Amino acid sequence: MRARPRRWLVPLLLCLSLAACGGAKEDEDTAKTSSGLTVSLAPAQYQPLARAAVVSGPVSAFEEMQLGVELSGQRVTALKVDVGQSVRKGQVLLELDHRTLDSELAQAEASLRQAQASLSLAQVSYERGAKLAAQQLISAGNLDELRATRVQAEAQTATARAGRDAAQLRRDFAELRAPADGVISKRLVQAGQVVSAGTELLRLIRDGRLEWRAELPEEQLATVAVGNTVELPYGGQTITGRIRAVSPGVDAQTRTGTVYADLPEPGALKPGVFVEGRILTGAGRALMVPSAAVVQRDGHSYVFTMKDAQTVQRKRVRTGQTSQGKVEILEGLKEGERVVAEGAGFLGDGDRVRAVSAQAAENKTP
Template identity: 65%
Template sequence: MPCPPSRLLAPLSRSPRLAALALVTLMLVGCGGEDQATAASAPAATLAVGMVPVQAREIERSVTVSGPVAAWEEMQLGVEVSGLRVTALHVDVGQVVRRGQVLLELDHRMLDSDLAQSRAALAEAEAGLQLAQANLNRGQALANEKLISASALDELRAARVQAQARRATAAAARDASQLRRDFASLRAPDDGVISKRLVQPGQVVAAGGELLRLIRQGRLEWRAELADAELALVRPGMTVRIATRDGEVTGRVRAVSPGVDAATRTGTVHADLPQPGALQAGSFVEGRIATGRGNALVVPAASVVQRDGHAYVFTADDGRTVRRLRVRTGSRVDGRVEILEGLKAGMRVVNQGAGFLGDGDLVRVIATPTAAPATANAHPATAQ
């Protein structure tokens, strides 16, 4: 027990100045002791947080993956003749064309000359055939009257057959010349959009070289590479949703690879985009493939904290000290996150202030309003 001030000051009663100084010192020491006691008894700083239970709900499951937007079919267009110069180019990149439309023309003057010669040869062969047929008709009339021999009649018949063969040969040559003349004009094989131009007016082209590229029917598709486990969940006809700057684009899975690549262990999903909107061929976008509905444990998205590349939630079993739990997440649906591992139904997790907490922090739990139930037709966002 501390000594009373009167007893401590008794030896100093003979010196008033010393007594006064000692009294002030004792008062300062006493005040400092009270401050230290008060600080020691004060509670540590706490953070007010809200908590919600882990709920089991039916959600729309999805597979989220990124992939390129590409043409459904991109046709490489060229000509079948060589050594001719481009005299006219009627289309440019981005232009919509129709089936049979002339895209470019080559210098066809030599081809026109060849065609004229073949037509003249055909006319000559037809005239020879007519003469041979007339000679045969007269010979048959004379043979009926026994005016010519049978061998002479046979010669007339052979002459007609030869004339028919010459006529067929001339017709085939005419058709070949006409075909080469037609090759001088490159026509669109189908409706579509010109996606690339590799030729200029005045250029001499070679047979088989790519001159233009056409997106057939203007159709685009989204292609995604999925791991074997995810590929097994996807079926033709499933809905695909792709977020763009102009809104969401909806597609439908057209085809799924029947197997996976042995090196990458991935397979390809092809999804048609009937209304691609702002999407363009070559874009690399993220899409969500809806694979069905199922029951899952969900927590509010605010409850999940990403740290060091992992997902965590915080619980407070005693209502004061938080505990950090590592979890594995799935789909995000209507502001809620699917929990695949790490939690059980009924457990309570922090949903307000989780981003400011650390393992072992003291908290003060406050009441939070009950969250509205998720809509039945909520669309999934990303899958972790």
């Protein structure tokens, strides 16, 4: 005969099963708490901050002069400078074929001497006639003719002098001279080339003077003033400049304006170099947190604060400039709020953590 199962065993087994599940859940919660990431906290605090606008821009010549000749159809016979050479004002940079011009100048000088000789003769004749007329040895009409001859000789002399000056000017045009001190930055001509008037042949950086130009958004442009110091890190050194001018308005499309900084000692900088610079706009105070506290996700900046004793929450913030390992917080945090200073990159919103102060974390570091 088959034995019947005892009914009291069923409730007993059910209770044992529930007790086992409850114990497993408690063990899971305990493990989760004990396995929470240990993070350090630091408060958001107002601190002194040297205000600066960081922006990139090209190095350019302060004034670059395009040089050419004023004669057409002449051949370059001598090119006396090359790119990178320093020149002085008045120095001959190139020469054109001037044989025809020399001949024209010689003819003009000969014509002037001939006119001057005629003037001298007319002057002497008039003076002699004036004396004779005073003694009534010649008529007044004869004296008038002598006076007219002298005036005509003076006019011919003036015409000849103007012709000589024009020939001399054309001869001078055969030599291209530096209009100012500077550095040759470009050469677009070769010896033997036939050139035209107005064509650019050489380019000169006046006084070798360079400047840095940068486009700033309208918010930053409002903080920059003439006289602000500019620091340009380049080639292992920092080139210092000063803001010379700030554009009075902004572009209607890009909403940016231009600043111009003089570089009295450009060092290794060359025209065309694109370099990032810091424009020091003054000192102030800013709400700062450690740089490691700010994480970038989905194109935005976030920090993690404590939601309760064991849970973190993610907050979106707007950051400003960085200085000495700390980041300026413009929006999203209040003074005194504690943020995760180390370990923020491994966290997600709602994660459980074990928090210690930043000072305690430093003390534990060997």
